[in-house]
Amino acid sequence: MDFRDYEVGDYFDEVFAAPGQLHGCARLLMETIASLPPGDLLGRQKASERAMLGMGVTFTVYGDEQGTDRTIPFDIVPRTIDGGEWDAVEAGLRQRIRAINRFIDDIYHDQRILADGAVPRWVIETSRGFIPECRGLDPPGGVWNHVTGTDLVRDRSGVFHVLEDNLRVPSGVSYVLLNRLLMKRNFPEVFHRNCVRPIADYPSRLLDTLHRLAPADRAEETPCVAVLTPGVFNSAYFEHAFLARQIGAPLVEGRDLVYDGRYVCMKTTGGLRRIDVIYRRVDSQFLDPETFRTDSVLGCPGLMKAYRAGRIALANAPGTGVADDKVLYAFVPDIVRYYLGEEPLLPNVPTRLCQSPENLEYTLAHLDELVVKPANESGGYGMIVGPKATPGEREAFAVKLRENPRNYISQPTLSLSRAPTIVDGCLEGRHVDLRPFVLHGGDDIYVLPGGLTRVALPKGSLVVNSSQGGGTKDTWVVDCPNGTEARP
Amino acid sequence: MMLSRVADNLFWTARYLERAADTVHLLDISYILDLDRQEGSQPQWEPLAWITGDIGLFRSLYGEATRDNVMHFLVIDDTYANSVSSCLGRARENAKGLREQIPQALWEEINRQWLDGEQFRSEQEFSPTRILRFCRDTHRNHTLILGLVNETMARGSAYHFWQLGTYLERADKISRVLHVKYFHLLPRLSDVGTIVDDAHWEALLQSLHAREDYHRLHGMVAPDKVIEFIVRCPVFSRSILFCLRNAEESLRSLPNLAAQLALSRIERLCARIEETSGAAIIAVGVHEFINQLQIEMNQVGEAITQSIFPPCPAGWSRLPAAEVVQ
Structure with missing residues (x-):
């Protein structure tokens, strides 16, 4: 396969610094790909897709009549990031996650940041992610957001920006681990020589993070950890089962749980068994119908009683969604300054809150240039990419926007970076983002090197969400761009 | 110690897979023997429907038993809960809820068996030869699944x-x-x-x-x-x-x-x-x-x-x- 016809275009390209010229961290990989016999790369791509289907690596798209199970398209050409560049991103993520955690803890206790005016009170009061029932909760070690998936994008100059913080139940890490598995089969030589940073220890680090949360009276023995899933019909069910297997924890549903008056237990063939830590993949609002949404059957009545009494730990703690709100997002740089007294290392995308009349008018007037997102949705649902929308779609969106301006933010349409992707047997540039996964263990914060690279597969598309037809790539953080026989 | 729901799933996944395998084998043997049937002797197709215990349902759906309609009923009729394809589908649905409990290779085989079945049904060509080939593949897959159970499960x-x-x-x-x-x-x-x-x-x-x-x-x-x-x-x-x-x-x-x-x-x-x-x-x-x-x-x-x-x-x-x- 050759790349002579590859168009870099007016974008930052993850692999090509300029037409025909590679970034250092991609050189070895692309030389290897170039040296493959014709058709070989496509053959590997097909084999990888078959492997995914066979493994049952599937994702559910809601509202799709075609059937609930489909595999996420996987692209065999990885995205490479230079190790030095990545170190700066990691530092920025650590800073951001630490500050956000301090913020959540403050918001559910003294609300100093509101009193001091660094974040306006209305942001919290109108936030759907703010859960009043969580006020006064004291999660172990003061850590709320144990697992975060932060979405990053690169603009035309190649600078990483934070696009979204996902602090509720971020998903995608299973694809990162599986993509890597497939890539190791496909390009073992390059891996070794490039010193690609390993990610295989993520499950054990996750387990360690969860073990640390166990109630003190269980310190003597191995804590009982369970993964809580909404069930097989959830879009990320595959991932829940995958992670449960990786950390050797039972995968439980709400109907498997019972509160016995003191502890949360699971119903087993040997009777009830106490659980110490739940890695929950169910939204806070569904955790306990006695405390939160009364119609929930996904949780366990009484769970929050045990939680308040410190007899069970939850990761993430309930209520973290307050920092997921896209309105709050606009204030994260201020949050970093407020709690840490530092300048943010990772910039936000410039964001306008439609809540202010001035911004609302600006947004309405420039709807054809902007991206407008609802504050409390995820998965790319309910947003509009102005330049790609039809006039009719924009009109309809403007109506919704006027009805509830608080619920929307607008951002300039970014020229997201692109990466070479196999399309119809050739390499073409497609827009990508990056979701690194961060584990907050109290004393230390671990950032998985790289993360999930999502690709917008339709030509020109900027929407990378797998629920909207996006695909994925493996992400390599490369420490030895020139290749070495031994790791340094 | 294991979750009650998981134990129940395991029990039924194994049952459905066994049910499918027993049915395809029975059908395969019956078909071969039918080829040798002497003039005037009773054809063996209706008894196959009797064995399922669902003869009443069969008669209401198909009427008189023939080779082709019994094969269809037993193998590909997805409105019939105990047909091979229904069993494979239910086994796979159950096994989805077991993915953190059973070896990955075992899940993959159950999943693959179901995918093969879906592929077969989507081709819409149900000549006896093809149905029999599908039966034999299913039987061989099941043998593989049992092998995996014995060789890879604690x-x-x-x-x-x-x-x-x-x-x-x-x-x-x-x-x-x-x-x-x-x-x-x-x-x-x-x-x-x-x-x-x-x-x-x-x-x-x-x-x-x-x-x-x-x-x-x-x-x-x-x-x-x-x-x-x-x-x-x-x-x-x-x-x-x-x-x-x-x-x-x-x-x-x-x-x-x-x-x-x-x-x-x-x-x-x-x-x-x-x-x-x-x-x-x-x-x-x-x-x-x-x-x-x-x-x-x-x-x-x-x-x-x-x-x-x-x-x-x-x-x-x-x-x-x-x-x-x-």
Whole structure:
């Protein structure tokens, strides 16, 4: 396969610094790909897709009549990031996650940041992610957001920006681990020589993070950890089962749980068994119908009683969604300054809150240039990419926007970076983002090197969400761009 | 120790897969034998529908039994809950809920078997040759699945619930085959116990994977010996007794007292079978014997359900933790 016809275009390209010229961290990989016999790369791509289907690596798209199970398209050409560049991103993520955690803890206790005016009170009061029932909760070690998936994008100059913080139940890490598995089969030589940073220890680090949360009276023995899933019909069910297997924890549903008056237990063939830590993949609002949404059957009545009494730990703690709100997002740089007294290392995308009349008018007037997102949705649902929308779609969106301006933010349409992707047997540039996964263990914060690279597969598309037809790539953080026989 | 829901899923996944495998094998053998059928003798297609226990449903859907409609009913009819494709689909749905419990390779095989089935059905070409090829593939896949279970699963609760599902289903299917074939394959009812058509007995043996072992151990076909062989031969891996003994072994290995009831029931059942010779079964009547057998196997099944879901006494959820933590 050759790349002579590859168009870099007016974008930052993850692999090509300029037409025909590679970034250092991609050189070895692309030389290897170039040296493959014709058709070989496509053959590997097909084999990888078959492997995914066979493994049952599937994702559910809601509202799709075609059937609930489909595999996420996987692209065999990885995205490479230079190790030095990545170190700066990691530092920025650590800073951001630490500050956000301090913020959540403050918001559910003294609300100093509101009193001091660094974040306006209305942001919290109108936030759907703010859960009043969580006020006064004291999660172990003061850590709320144990697992975060932060979405990053690169603009035309190649600078990483934070696009979204996902602090509720971020998903995608299973694809990162599986993509890597497939890539190791496909390009073992390059891996070794490039010193690609390993990610295989993520499950054990996750387990360690969860073990640390166990109630003190269980310190003597191995804590009982369970993964809580909404069930097989959830879009990320595959991932829940995958992670449960990786950390050797039972995968439980709400109907498997019972509160016995003191502890949360699971119903087993040997009777009830106490659980110490739940890695929950169910939204806070569904955790306990006695405390939160009364119609929930996904949780366990009484769970929050045990939680308040410190007899069970939850990761993430309930209520973290307050920092997921896209309105709050606009204030994260201020949050970093407020709690840490530092300048943010990772910039936000410039964001306008439609809540202010001035911004609302600006947004309405420039709807054809902007991206407008609802504050409390995820998965790319309910947003509009102005330049790609039809006039009719924009009109309809403007109506919704006027009805509830608080619920929307607008951002300039970014020229997201692109990466070479196999399309119809050739390499073409497609827009990508990056979701690194961060584990907050109290004393230390671990950032998985790289993360999930999502690709917008339709030509020109900027929407990378797998629920909207996006695909994925493996992400390599490369420490030895020139290749070495031994790791340094 | 295992989640009740998971234990239930394991048990039923194994049952559905076994059910599908037994059906395809039966169909395969019946088809081959039908090719040799003599002029004027009874075709064997309707008995196949009888064996499923769903003959009423079959008649309401298809009317008179023919080779093609029986094959369709048993293999690809997804409105029929016990067709091969329905069983594979349900097994796979169940197995989805087991993915953190069973070896990855096992899940992949169950998933692949289902994908193959979907692929086959989507091609919409159901000639007997193709259906038979699908049956053989399914049977081979199932053998692979059982191999994976034996070679890759730790001998813990998951394994034993799986074995329970497999062997109870198999014992049930063997007893149905014996029951139905015994009556349907003999040319006339008055011939029962007198004139023996060797070919029919051979067919019965073959559809239960029993032909070669039978001849090796007993030589020529004799009705009481065949029945005895299928019911209680201790070394033949597809005798009813052999299956029940395996289920008993798994019940004994389950680390919980709730399995006691099922265990005592199956022990009693096995003891009774061991005492009953083939001649005695014929004397009692094969029909009566198997009816009683099925009642008792159902009672074992009910007791297993109780072991999966331990009973909840009133106020159970209020028990202090110390008493319920194990």
